[in-house]
Amino acid sequence: MKKGKLVAPIVITVLLCLWLGLYVAVFCLAPGLPLWGKLLGAAIPLALIGVSLYVLIERINEIRRGEEDDLDHY
Secondary structure, three states: OHHHHHHHHHHHHHHHHHHHHHHHHHHHHOOOOOHHHHHHHHHHHHHHHHHHHHHHHHHHHHHHHOOOOHHHHO
């Protein structure tokens, strides 16, 4: 039963990471941008990918501990 609850967060995170990865590829391959523009354009989506993966890991741990609704923390 818990595996069914893991599907949605994993699918959404994978799609988000693919979408942000596309932005990284666009900024890195964009002609005419200075190096600092490419680095900044790639760093922001990479940071968002890292945060998304961290949140996914936290959500998986919550589901495994049996916390169905994380609103109990607020």
